[in-house]
Amino acid sequence: MSALDILDGCAAELARDTGPAIAPARPVLRERGQREVFCGLTGIIWLHRKMQDAFFLVVGSRTCAHLLQSAAGVMIFAEPRFATAIMEERDLAGMVDAQDELDRVVNRLLERRPDIRTLFLVGSCPSEVIKLDLAKAAQRLGAVHMPRVRILNYSGSGIETTFTQGEDACLSALVPVMPALAADAPKELLIVGSLPDIVEDQFLRLFAEMGIAKVGCLPARNARDLPSVGPGTRYLLAQPFLGETAMALEGRGAQRIEALFPFGVDGTSDWLRAAGEAFGIDRDLTEQVIAPGRARAARALANLRPQLEGKRITFLPDSQLEVPLARFLQDELGMELVEVGTPYLHRAHLARELDRFGPNVRLSEGQHLDRQLDRVRADRPDITVCGLGLANPLEGEGLTTKWAIELVFSPIHGFDQAADLAELFARPLRRRDMLEI
Amino acid sequence: MQLAVWTYEGPPHVGAMRVATAMEKLHYVLHAPQGDTYADLLFTMIERRGKRPPVTYTTFEARDLGKDTAQIFQDAAREAVARFKPQAIIVGASCTAELIQDDPAGLSEAMGLPCPVIPLELPSYQRKENWGAAETFYQIVRTLADKSVVREPREGRPARVNILGPTALGFRHRDDLVEIRKILALLGVEVNLVAPLGATPEDITRIGQADFNIVLYPEIADEAARWLEKTFDQPAVRTVPIGVGATRSFIADVAELAGADPTPALGDTSSRMPWWSRSVDSTYLTSKRVFIFGDATHAVAAARIAREELGFEVCGLGCYSREFAREVRAEAARCGIEPLITDDHLAVEDAIAAAAPELVLGTQMERHIAKRLGIPCAVISAPVHVQDFPARHSPQMGFEGANVIFDTWVHPLVMGLEEHLLTMFREDFEFSDEAGASHHAAHSPRKASVQAVSEAPVEDIPAPAMADDDGTLWTVEAERELKKIPFFVRGKARRNTENFAAAEGRRQIDLETLYDAKAHYAR
Ligand code: SF4
Numbered sequence: 001m002s003a004l005d006i007l008d009g010c011a012a013e014l015a016r017d018t019g020p021a022i023a024p025a026r027p028v029l030r031e032r033g034q035r036e037v038f039c040g041l042t043g044i045i046w047l048h049r050k051m052q053d054a055f056f057l058v059v060g061s062r063t064c065a066h067l068l069q070s071a072a073g074v075m076i077f078a079e080p081r082f083a084t085a086i087m088e089e090r091d092l093a094g095m096v097d098a099q100d101e102l103d104r105v106v107n108r109l110l111e112r113r114p115d116i117r118t119l120f121l122v123g124s125c126p127s128e129v130i131k132l133d134l135a136k137a138a139q140r141l142g143a144v145h146m147p148r149v150r151i152l153n154y155s156g157s158g159i160e161t162t163f164t165q166g167e168d169a170c171l172s173a174l175v176p177v178m179p180a181l182a183a184d185a186p187k188e189l190l191i192v193g194s195l196p197d198i199v200e201d202q203f204l205r206l207f208a209e210m211g212i213a214k215v216g217c218l219p220a221r222n223a224r225d226l227p228s229v230g231p232g233t234r235y236l237l238a239q240p241f242l243g244e245t246a247m248a249l250e251g252r253g254a255q256r257i258e259a260l261f262p263f264g265v266d267g268t269s270d271w272l273r274a275a276g277e278a279f280g281i282d283r284d285l286t287e288q289v290i291a292p293g294r295a296r297a298a299r300a301l302a303n304l305r306p307q308l309e310g311k312r313i314t315f316l317p318d319s320q321l322e323v324p325l326a327r328f329l330q331d332e333l334g335m336e337l338v339e340v341g342t343p344y345l346h347r348a349h350l351a352r353e354l355d356r357f358g359p360n361v362r363l364s365e366g367q368h369l370d371r372q373l374d375r376v377r378a379d380r381p382d383i384t385v386c387g388l389g390l391a392n393p394l395e396g397e398g399l400t401t402k403w404a405i406e407l408v409f410s411p412i413h414g415f416d417q418a419a420d421l422a423e424l425f426a427r428p429l430r431r432r433d434m435l436e437i
Numbered sequence: 438m439q440l441a442v443w444t445y446e447g448p449p450h451v452g453a454m455r456v457a458t459a460m461e462k463l464h465y466v467l468h469a470p471q472g473d474t475y476a477d478l479l480f481t482m483i484e485r486r487g488k489r490p491p492v493t494y495t496t497f498e499a500r501d502l503g504k505d506t507a508q509i510f511q512d513a514a515r516e517a518v519a520r521f522k523p524q525a526i527i528v529g530a531s532c533t534a535e536l537i538q539d540d541p542a543g544l545s546e547a548m549g550l551p552c553p554v555i556p557l558e559l560p561s562y563q564r565k566e567n568w569g570a571a572e573t574f575y576q577i578v579r580t581l582a583d584k585s586v587v588r589e590p591r592e593g594r595p596a597r598v599n600i601l602g603p604t605a606l607g608f609r610h611r612d613d614l615v616e617i618r619k620i621l622a623l624l625g626v627e628v629n630l631v632a633p634l635g636a637t638p639e640d641i642t643r644i645g646q647a648d649f650n651i652v653l654y655p656e657i658a659d660e661a662a663r664w665l666e667k668t669f670d671q672p673a674v675r676t677v678p679i680g681v682g683a684t685r686s687f688i689a690d691v692a693e694l695a696g697a698d699p700t701p702a703l704g705d706t707s708s709r710m711p712w713w714s715r716s717v718d719s720t721y722l723t724s725k726r727v728f729i730f731g732d733a734t735h736a737v738a739a740a741r742i743a744r745e746e747l748g749f750e751v752c753g754l755g756c757y758s759r760e761f762a763r764e765v766r767a768e769a770a771r772c773g774i775e776p777l778i779t780d781d782h783l784a785v786e787d788a789i790a791a792a793a794p795e796l797v798l799g800t801q802m803e804r805h806i807a808k809r810l811g812i813p814c815a816v817i818s819a820p821v822h823v824q825d826f827p828a829r830h831s832p833q834m835g836f837e838g839a840n841v842i843f844d845t846w847v848h849p850l851v852m853g854l855e856e857h858l859l860t861m862f863r864e865d866f867e868f869s870d871e872a873g874a875s876h877h878a879a880h881s882p883r884k885a886s887v888q889a890v891s892e893a894p895v896e897d898i899p900a901p902a903m904a905d906d907d908g909t910l911w912t913v914e915a916e917r918e919l920k921k922i923p924f925f926v927r928g929k930a931r932r933n934t935e936n937f938a939a940a941e942g943r944r945q946i947d948l949e950t951l952y953d954a955k956a957h958y959a960r
Contacts, residue, residue: 034513035496039472059438061532061561066447067475070483085438089562092536101438109440125470125533128499158472159499159533370520389477389489396487 026354026363028345033368036387037318037343038071039158040166041124045072046409047170048081050194051223053117056082057109058156059102059134060124071405081116083109087126098130102137106151116149118223120170123155150177150224162343164241164319164408167194171218174226175248178218181230183253188214188232189275190254192246193239196411197221203238203262203414206272209289212279218245229254234278236271238262238413240353241320243346260352262413263421264328265297270352293415300419301332307426309334311382314375317341317367318387318404325385325407325421327356333422337361338381341372383429400432443782443802445757445820449559449569450531451476456573456657457527458490458605459633463577464523466514468506468534468541471496483823484606493517495534507539511548514541518550525581525638526550527573529557553638555580565780567656567732567758570604574633575660581638584668586645595627596695599647599671601662602654603634608735608819609833610634613653616835617678620688623702626695633657645669649694653677653834655734656761679738681710681746681839708836710843714747722847726929728753728794730777730785730803731818733761735833737768739798739817742842744772753777753792755785757800782806793928796850801825812928813849912947919951933958 041064044056058064065084072080085105091098102121110116119141121134134153142151154173156166171192181188189212191203200217207215216227231253237246240261250256259274260267269290276286313335315322322342329335339362347354357363364372376384376399383400391401402425412421446452450467457465458480467473474494480486495513497506518526528541542556555576559569600617603610614631621628629647630640644665650673652662662673672694678687685703692699713719727749729739733756743749755777756765762778769776777788782802789797789806797807797814801822807814816825817833832838911919922930930951937954938946 033496033516034474034494035471036474036477036494037471038475039470041472042475062441062444062446062448062565063450063473063532063561065441065444066451067472069443070447070475070479080442083440083442086441087438087562089560091438092562098438105438105440125472126536129502129533129536157499158470159497159502162471370516387474387478388482389474390481392481392485392487393489 026357029362029364031364031366031368031371033371035162035317035343035367036369036389037367038163038387039067039125040156040161040163040169041067041122041158042071042163043156043166043170044068044082044122047167047194047219050197050221051118051219052221053115054081054120054223055109055113055116055118056120056122057106058082058084058122058124059127059132060084060087060122061126062086064124064126081113092130098132099137099140102132103141106141110145110149119145119149119151120173121151121153122170123153123157125157125159128155128157128159152177162320164239164321165244165344167239168242168244171242171245172248174219174223175229175245175252178226178229178252180252181228181232183231185228185230185232186214187234187279188216188228189279190216190218190227190229190233190235190249192218192235192237192249193242194219195238195413199411199413199417202416206289206293207275210272210276210279210281210286212275212281234275236275237349239321240324240346240349241344243349246349258352260327261324263324264332264418265294265301265415266331267324267328268297268413268415268418269294290415297415297418301422304419304422304426305333307430308422310336311429312336312338312379313425314339314379314381314384315341316372316376316384316386316390316404317343317364318385319408320344320346321404321407322385323350323353326361327353328418328421329425330358330361331356332418333425335425338379339364339372339375341365341367343367383425385425400428402428441781443805445780445782445800445802446566447476447479448532448561449564449566449572450529450557450561451479452566452569452571453527453529453557453559453573454480454490454492455566455570455604455606456577456633457492458486459603460491460577460636460638462524462637462639463491464517464521464526465490465492466510466517466526466528466541466545467492467494467531468510468529468539469494469496469531470498470533473531473533480605483821484826485823486605490605491521491523497534502537506534506537507544510539510541510544514545514548514550518552523552523638525553525555525577527555527557527577529559530561532561535561553580565758568760570657571660574601574604574657575664577633577638578641578644578661579664581641582644582665582668583642584645586643586669588646588648588669591648591696595625596649596697597627597629597647598691598695599629599644599650599665600631601650601652602656602658603631604654604657605634606819607634607654607657608817608821608825609831609838610654612830612832613834613838615830616832616837617651617653620678620684620702620835621691623705624688624692624695624697624699626691626697645671647671649673651691656732656758677734677738678834679735679838680742680842681708681836683738683741684708684835684839705836708839710746710836710839713840713843719747719847722850723748724750725796725850726750726752726792726794727796727798728789728792728803729817730755730757730789730797730799732756733758733765735818737764738833740768740772742839743798746839747843747846749796752794753788755779755788793932795926795929796846798846815846815849910945912945915947915951918948930955 048056090096121138123134138151138153152173154169220226229252233254234257235254236257257274257278260270262268262271272290322340326337326340330337341364345365385402385404391403394401411417477490480490493513495509497509528545545554603614649671650662652658652673652675665671674690676687676690678684688699688702727743729736736756740751740754743751751772754769757780766776786806797803797812798817800818800820804814831841934954937957938950
């Protein structure tokens with residue numbers, strides 16, 4: 001009997017997926033209840049480092065400011081390129097015009113930070129609930145500060161976005177201001193999703209060796225230096241959480257190159273090969289270019305495989321990276337997937353990933369925290385991937401964990417990071433075995 | 438709207454969480470969106486708790502707005518009560534839920550839950566974390582205290598006391614409590630209950646049985662203590678025993694209310710701080726200039742210790758909590774300085790840079806500031822990072838707390854004889870500014886960004902002289918001489934010289950001015 005059958009309220013919610021992308025349909029456990037995830041504001045913590053000329057101004061409450069500082073924690077010592085305009089009673093009670101207040105705050109900020117070239121006004125739950133129109137504000141302020149500063153807006157609110165969806169919302173806001181690629185221009189490649197600079201450079205080198213001449217990145221390191229987009233654009237998603245951005249790009253004529261996500265040997269190879277094919281690159285050349293990286297990654301993974309093989313893993317919903325990472329751990333390291341939870345399942349983008357899952361993998365979408373923890377306790381996986389709020393409590397119950405947030409903050413894509421990625425899972429297990437206290 | 442990068446305090450519902458997490462068998466149903474669950478990590482990561490905070494978040498979404506957010510709240514409350522079987526629950530709204538006005542109080546009342554429900558009104562757009570903690574604790578006490586208790590007559594039994602204030606995520610609350618219990622044991626005073634830390638709602642019902650209260654952390658317990666004073670006629674000890682002097686007064690106050698002999702507690706032989714401070718090695722501490730910032734209680738206590746127990750000179754004092762600013766103002770007056778009452782860390786940074794202290798005592802924010810400015814620092818107050826929740830016993834209160842404080846504050850400073858060696862052999866290549874105090878390589882001061890001029894290699898300084906902010910001019914020669922002064926007193930030397938030059942009306946600071954100023958300030 002599986003854990004599902006014995007747990008109250010779980011079996012009933014198994015629904016047959018009828019999405020067109022997956023055939024045959026795989027059952028998905030859909031749950032609603034308490035969700036233990038960050039909101040989209042959290043994306044600011046890596047986005048503000050990635051886009052070096054951009055500043056993120058959250059229009060929110062003291063809670064939003066506190067979230068950013070707690071999630072950023074000890075990671076940031078320098079003065080960050082983000083801040084919160086904390087709304088106060090006066091703003092809500094209509095004693096002052098919130099739009100005027102925003103003008104005042106933005107003007108002061110831009111005065112103090114002349115290095116800012118792009119300013120994102122980021123909506124939060126409170127600003128959404130009181131319907132503070134940040135698009136209007138961005139337009140008005142943009143008219144004043146362009147061309148020195150471009151002002152854009154998106155919402156990272158917790159009532160609309162979950163953790164990495166904040167990046168999706170931010171990148172979608174950039175799409176309309178990308179320059180147009182002429183309709184008759186030759187095909188160009190676009191890598192979509194923020195990657196650590198070192199990984200981005202590795203990919204750019206590989207594409208250059210393959211002979212793909214024009215390759216752009218979204219986000220660009222310099223937000224005022226965006227790549228072009230148009231019908232000639234073929235884009236590769238580097239991250240699995242970019243549904244809105246993909247739609248916006250398609251709206252401008254770009255076409256997605258379908259591929260696995262670039263995690264591990266298989267994922268990275270598939271991703272690079274798919275690009276090669278889309279650009280009509282000679283297959284032998286592609287293989288020749290990726291061979292050294294493939295071999296290096298395979299060698300490095302072989303060292304880690306004995307530590308992870310046969311180990312059972314559960315993912316709690318967090319970053320939407322769960323599905324491709326689970327595929328990597330299953331296929332390349334021989335781990336057994338117990339439950340793969342994700343806050344949101346983008347069926348089309350993940351179709352190829354899901355095809356790889358074994359038949360017994362429990363796939364869940366959304367969350368009912370307490371029930372899910374009951375399942376973890378019943379399953380007793382060797383390792384559970386979860387958010388920061390849950391890691392120590394689960395360890396306290398004797399369950400080994402891996403904090404999911406590290407997966408978003410570390411370089412894990414591509415051949416040369418495949419072993420680093422595996423190591424993130426191997427280390428907690430090794431540590432558990434090392435400690436004799 | 439207020440522009441903030443870092444904040445000293447979270448929103449008021451985080452204060453409520455600190456109370457709920459400290460207590461046992463109490464549950465908090467918080468109407469809030471999913472992102473607000475970040476607050477769990479404050480307790481599980483920063484404080485390293487091995488248990489989830491007892492909080493159920495309703496995590497409503499945009500699509501629920503205007504439809505069934507009230508239903509979601511009721512479902513969450515019902516499930517939480519069924520699953521966790523608390524003795525009582527507190528219910529409330531975070532900033533977002535406050536705007537949608539679902540009225541968690543009314544909703545939960547209508548549900549007829551099988552346990553007491555304590556509704557919280559915590560205005561998120563006006564108040565902050567400490568206020569939220571105080572209000573939550575007050576509401577819990579007010580709702581649950583059994584008002585019919587009659588205290589037994591005092592004769593023939595030990596005095597009984599409530600210890601009020603310790604919470605989760607408090608700065609050294611766990612260890613302070615151990616010290617307070619030790620003192621009470623020496624005085625023969627019984628502890629009726631400690632709250633919030635470790636108390637159940639049932640424990641709170643018998644809060645009226647104590648003869649008096651100890652308000653350990655006024656920021657959290659003062660409100661409740663005032664109500665208890667009125668309702669149960671329980672006087673309160675309000676002396677916060679941080680520092681040797683304050684610990685002695687605290688013992689005297691408790692002994693008086695308990696009708697006990699203070700001698701056994703006053704004679705505690707583990708009090709080493711007074712001798713450590715009098716021993717000759719400590720001479721070099723004399724008049725070290727220290728800048729203090731934190732919550733009011735800890736800042737005031739630190740200022741007293743600095744002045745009276747270590748012989749420092751307090752050159753800056755402030756707090757981020759307006760509620761208790763009065764105490765800080767009074768203490769600042771005793772130090773002869775202007776208090777700094779602000780929750781804007783940039784203002785604090787400016788004040789520290791201007792004061793150029795030799796030691797900063799503050800929160801994690803001041804630690805970052807001090808690090809940037811290359812000034813030694815010790816942490817004395819919340820908010821703090823994970824490294825300020827040590828595994829070892831490390832109290833601030835009582836005589837042991839004073840011992841700990843001596844060690845913690847003196848450690849970041851350059852030690853006595855080393856100071857002389859640094860002065861005498863300035864040219865020794867190993868005595869570079871970056872080397873810092875020899876006993877902590879990892880924490881050695883770095884170049885200060887605000888002092889870019891003085892810290893830059895002399896060669897980089899444009900000839901013939903740099904105009905300072907206030908228009909005084911340092912000659913290259915004087916600037917180079919200043920470099921030879923050890924880093925930990927250079928800020929002071931620069932400031933003194935500039936003040937002296939300004940007072941004398943000298944437009945240029947040359948070698949002559951530098952040494953004239955040195956003579957002027959000689960003590
Ligand atoms: S969930 Fe909403 S209110 Fe909470 S931190 Fe995120 S945006 Fe701010």
